[in-house]
């Protein structure tokens with residue numbers, strides 16, 4: 588399926604070599620632009636839509652029960668030096684008193 592034109596939202600875009608072309612507004616853009624953005628790194632956003640980076644410190648915004656244990660990561664827990672990973676839980680980190688675990692970025696806030 589062809590992507591819509593990013594300029595005028597036309598659905599009649601077509602491929603021309605390595606470019607997409609919009610016949611309605613004559614906009615041209617590279618076919619692999621999207622793939623390149625994904626290769627450049629994971630896009631992980633916190634609960635407020637702020638972009639997170641490798642090594643950032645975040646604060647937990649919701650009590651998180653840890654599966655298979657009675658441990659809870661409390662609201663306000665600070666997590667330092669996060670790693671971004673691909674998946675449903677997109678933050679890999681180590682929490683004092685709990686150990687290595689993975690979090691969902693929607694439950695943290697950039698510190």
Ligand SMILES: [Zn+2]
Pocket residue numbers: 592593594595596597609610611612613614
């Ligand atoms: Zn267009």
